[in-house]
Amino acid sequence: MTGPMTGTKTAVLHRMVMDKHICPYGIKSKYLLEREGFTVDDRWLTTREQTDAFKVEHGVKTTPQTFIDGARIGGNDDLRRHLGKSVKDADAVSYVPVLAIFAMAALMAGAISWMMTGSVLTIRTAEMFIAVAMCLLAVPKLQDVEAFATMFLGYDLLARRWLPYAYIYPFAEGLAGVLMLAHAFDWIAIPTALFIGTIGAVSVFYAVYIQKRDIKCACVGGSSRVPLGFVSLTENVMMVAMAVWMIMSPAM
Known part of the structure; x- marks a missing residue:
């Protein structure tokens, strides 16, 4: 009034x-x-x-x-x-959760590189970005492994054939990320990232581009509204790229 x-x-x-x-x-x-x-x-x-x-x-x-x-x-x-303001749709799909993780990973990698070398634009920054992103992406999965596994089973090819893989994945992703960040135990980090990244990339590509399914991605946990697609594929490709880079550059 x-x-x-x-x-x-x-x-x-x-x-x-x-x-x-x-x-x-x-x-x-x-x-x-x-x-x-x-x-x-x-x-x-x-x-x-x-x-x-x-x-x-x-x-x-x-x-x-x-x-x-x-x-x-x-x-x-x-x-x-x-009052003409927007209202969030609780059921709407959004890439915001995973993009927020990627953005924070980039900032953290840049900050660490700056502290160590006084520069942000270095090869090491890119390496740390992927490793930190893997760690951060593992966190929402580990918060509710059961919910993650249930959503993951909707599209991952290996998990469908061997159920325990759906429960192992978050731990494997987090472990590989931590080891890559520390440059420790490459003989564990490299094959782990290469394996889960390759299986993940193939599974996402098959579900999205071959079957053309419209489903949610478990990349940020089992309650995710992130659509399975290009961003999900990028997560897996980054892991593979990091593993290949470490094989080619063992003395990073």
């Missing part, structure tokens, strides 16, 4: 603020309203009973709830839509 004298925009926000729970979406709604120039009449629901009564009164299932000009706008997503 708009104040009759000042022309200021006001909104009424009902949100849960309890001793043991403060609704994060309520905080987001308040911040968004204030950023858009609204004066917020911030009304706290401080008990479960008060919250349940509010839901019954207004016929809603969730809080927070925002009212503007006497009309109920709804929850945080509804408010964002009302």
Whole structure:
């Protein structure tokens, strides 16, 4: 609503603020309203009973709830839509998770190279980028190996024939990355990266470009929304490239 004298925009926000729970979406709604120039009449629901009564009164299932000009706008997503803001689709596919890992790996590799040599643009930076990326990509897989294995079985050719491989893969990727970063035990790191990278590349290429399947990639864990495709193939090709480079340049 708009104040009759000042022309200021006001909104009424009902949100849960309890001793043991403060609704994060309520905080987001308040911040968004204030950023858009609204004066917020911030009304706290401080008990479960008060919250349940509010839901019954207004016929809603969730809080927070925002009212503007006497009309109920709804929850945080509804408010964002009302104000012309984007709303994330929880089911939408996205390359953001794996691109974020690649970006952080590049920054970390550059930082390590700068510390060691005073330069960022070196061959060693590229080597460290691949090794660090492998380590970072292993982390979300290791957080829930069971979920990863289930998604991995959807397209990996070896895992389908030998189930334990789906559970071994995250550990193998992480181990190879750490050893490559340390330049230690090349006789373990090189064949491991070469093996899992080759199998992975063939599996992704077959699923995406031969079978033309539209499925999710397990590259950043079993709850990933990353589509299986070029980025997934790149992950495996990088491992193979690193292994081949180490074979050709043993005295790096």
